[in-house]
Amino acid sequence: xxxxxxxxxxxxxxxxxxxxxxxxxxxxxxxxxxxxxxxxxxxxxxxxxxxxxxxxxxxxxxxxxxxxxxxxxxxxxxxxxxxxxxxxxxxxxxxxxxxxxxxxxxxxxxxxxxxxxxxxxxxxxxxxxxxxxxxxxxxxxxxxxxxxxxxxxxxxxxxxxxxxxxxxxxxxxxxxxxxxxxxxxxxxxxxxxxxxxxxxxxxxxxxxxxxxxxxxxxxxxxxxxxxxxxxxxxxx
Amino acid sequence: xxxxxxxxxxxxxxxxxxxxxxxxxxxxxxxxxxxxxxxxxxxxxxxxxxxxxxxxxxxxxxxxxxxxxxxxxxxxxxxxxxxxxxxxxxxxxxxxxxxxxxxxxxxxxxxxxxxxxxxxxxxxxxxxxxxxxxxxxxxxxxxxxxxxxxxxxxxxxxxxxxxxxxxxxxxxxxxxxxxxxxxxxxxxxxxxxxxxxxxxxxxxxxxxxxxxxxxxxxxxxxxxxxxxxxxxxxxx
Numbered sequence: 226x227x228x229x230x231x232x233x234x235x236x237x238x239x240x241x242x243x244x245x246x247x248x249x250x251x252x253x254x255x256x257x258x259x260x261x262x263x264x265x266x267x268x269x270x271x272x273x274x275x276x277x278x279x280x281x282x283x284x285x286x287x288x289x290x291x292x293x294x295x296x297x298x299x300x301x302x303x304x305x306x307x308x309x310x311x312x313x314x315x316x317x318x319x320x321x322x323x324x325x326x327x328x329x330x331x332x333x334x335x336x337x338x339x340x341x342x343x344x345x346x347x348x349x350x351x352x353x354x355x356x357x358x359x360x361x362x363x364x365x366x367x368x369x370x371x372x373x374x375x376x377x378x379x380x381x382x383x384x385x386x387x388x389x390x391x392x393x394x395x396x397x398x399x400x401x402x403x404x405x406x407x408x409x410x411x412x413x414x415x416x417x418x419x420x421x422x423x424x425x426x427x428x429x430x431x432x433x434x435x436x437x438x439x440x441x442x443x444x445x446x447x448x449x450x451x452x453x454x455x456x457x458x459x460x461x
Numbered sequence: 462x463x464x465x466x467x468x469x470x471x472x473x474x475x476x477x478x479x480x481x482x483x484x485x486x487x488x489x490x491x492x493x494x495x496x497x498x499x500x501x502x503x504x505x506x507x508x509x510x511x512x513x514x515x516x517x518x519x520x521x522x523x524x525x526x527x528x529x530x531x532x533x534x535x536x537x538x539x540x541x542x543x544x545x546x547x548x549x550x551x552x553x554x555x556x557x558x559x560x561x562x563x564x565x566x567x568x569x570x571x572x573x574x575x576x577x578x579x580x581x582x583x584x585x586x587x588x589x590x591x592x593x594x595x596x597x598x599x600x601x602x603x604x605x606x607x608x609x610x611x612x613x614x615x616x617x618x619x620x621x622x623x624x625x626x627x628x629x630x631x632x633x634x635x636x637x638x639x640x641x642x643x644x645x646x647x648x649x650x651x652x653x654x655x656x657x658x659x660x661x662x663x664x665x666x667x668x669x670x671x672x673x674x675x676x677x678x679x680x681x682x683x684x685x686x687x688x689x690x691x692x693x694x695x696x697x
Contacts, residue, residue: 274615278555281562281608293554295561297533302554318529318538319514325531326517332568340576341589342596353577353589360578372517379510 228254228303229287231267236451237403239296239331240284245395246300248438250307256443258283297324300392309392316386323376323385323393330369330400334407335452337361337459347456358459362411366404370415370422373397377421383428390432397422398429403453408460464490464539465523467503472687473635475532475567476520481631482536484674486543492679494519533560536628545628552622559612559621559629566605566636570643571688573597573695583692594695598647602640606655609633613657619664626668633658634665639689644696 228247232240234256247254257263270292271280280294286302293299301321304310310320335343340357341350373385380387384394401422405412416423429435438444447453464483468476470492483490493499506528507516516530522538529535537557540546546556571579576593577586609621616623620630637658641648652659665671674680683689 274611277615278551278558279608279612279615280558281565281605291551291554293558295558298554298558298561301537301557314538315514315527318527318534321537322514322516322529322531322534325534329517336572336576340572341592342600344596344600350592353592356577356586356589360580364578364580369517372515375510376515379513379515 226253226289228252229257230254230284231257231263231270231286232284234259234264235445237399237445237447237453238284238451241399241445242296242327242392242396243284243286243299243303244443245399245435245438246303246307246309246392248443249390249395249432249434250303250309251434252303252307297321297328300324300396304392307392309390309395311386311389311391320386320391320393323391324396326369326372327393327396327400330365331452333361333365333369334400334404337407338454338456347454351458354456354459359461362408362461366408366411366415370419374419374421377425382421383424385425390429394425394429395435398426398435401426403447403451406447407453407455409455410460462489462525464488465493466490466520467493467499467506467522468520470495470500471681473639473681473683473689474520474687477635477681478532478563478628478632479520479522479535479539480679481635481671481674482539482543482545482628484679485626485631485668485670486539486545487670488539488543533557533564536560536632540628543628545626545631547622547625547627556622556627556629559627560632562605562608563629563632563636566601567688569597569601569605570636570640573643574690574692583690587694590692590695595697598644598697602644602647602651606651606658610655610657613661618657619660621661626665630661630665631671634662634671637662639683639687642683643689643691645691646696 230240230243232238258267276292278292284296284299285292285294286299293302304320310317337358338347338354339350340353347354376385384390466476466479468474494503503519512528514528520532520535521528521530522535529538540556546553573594574583574590576589612621620626
């Protein structure tokens with residue numbers, strides 16, 4: 226089956242978590258909004274009144290007759306099909322739990338530059354962003370990193386569930402890489418204290434299909450319209 | 462099987478979404494942290510180094526040998542076991558998608574009073590809260606309500622998937638009720654424009670087990686330490 230991913234074509238955003246899963250699995254997928262006319266098609270699909278399972282927002286996935294939205298939900302579905310999650314229920318739930326925790330971290334990173342309104346410019350909420358980013362650097366990021374470090378340490382590594390990479394590993398890689406781009410100073414401090422997370426970053430980046438993807442034109446660069454933004458003043 | 466729910470005993474919070482599912486199903490569950498010594502037990506469980514699937518934060522669930530965290534993940538598991546979700550994959554994914562969208566709305570409501578840091582008092586972020594709440598009233602809440610109204614309208618109602626209540630209906634009920642408590646003026650305006658959501662509220666509240674629960678001492682009241690806070694100045 227050819228999967229159709231629908232996501233904003235200019236940014237990594239939340240779509241990137243799905244792209245990484247497809248790339249790792251070598252899956253047959255189209256990143257529809259990056260094809261000619263695709264972005265209009267995505268917007269039409271979102272507004273279509275007949276849709277049985279309409280998305281609130283991109284990303285969403287067409288897989289045969291299924292239309293699935295919400296990043297973690299898409300990965301729950303793909304995890305099973307692309308062998309990026311354990312088959313037994315306990316393992317599936319655990320990987321999904323980890324993914325939802327990554328998703329919470331993603332919201333918190335996003336809100337460092339948009340604490341007031343996603344519809345306003347960063348320039349219109351810079352003072353608030355400075356305060357929120359400080360809390361992120363001092364409280365929130367260390368808490369999440371300590372958690373994932375602990376999980377990696379007790380799994381035996383190099384991955385969150387042990388020796389096999391799951392979609393949650395790819396997602397953790399992505400958010401940690403994004404924090405590395407947005408908060409280079411913070412990231413250096415965190416990397417020192419969390420050797421298992423640093424090892425996960427290398428291991429994921431070295432996986433042959435991920436390495437090929439990261440070097441390809443399919444990988445959209447980090448940029449200041451995405452979730453992870455290199456605003457020097459927020460890095461403390 | 463007797464389920465054990467672990468959540469902060471003083472507030473509805475995110476645990477309430479799980480409590481509502483248990484109550485609707487008439488399930489055999491213990492709200493552990495509300496029993497003598499239970500809160501300490503919860504904290505010990507979170508810090509336990511041997512846990513294979515440690516929670517990042519409450520709520521979490523013990524179900525036999527499983528330890529499951531993340532509200533939406535707990536409901537994904539319980540939905541199947543308590544007959545609060547369709548059995549076929551397409552229906553299960555759709556209900557989970559709806560639940561994750563409710564969860565996004567819950568974060569946005571919470572952040573109206575805590576836009577800067579959940580570790581600071583409201584009083585330390587009142588100015589920022591006023592700005593964020595304005596955006597919530599004008600942009601975000603209307604967008605979510607329009608979405609759920611559309612889903613209810615195309616399902617034929619009274620529930621999100623049609624004639625049977627799922628855990629996503631209980632969760633939507635809870636967040637809409639919470640917004641009613643926190644933002645009474647906003648809620649009146651929203652209710653007028655979204656008759657299907659209003660109908661859902663009544664239908665859920667009238668379900669016999671939910672009605673009994675809401676009238677019982679098991680239902681913790683809304684209060685200003687929870688997600689939904691009646692701060693008059695944020696209601697515009």
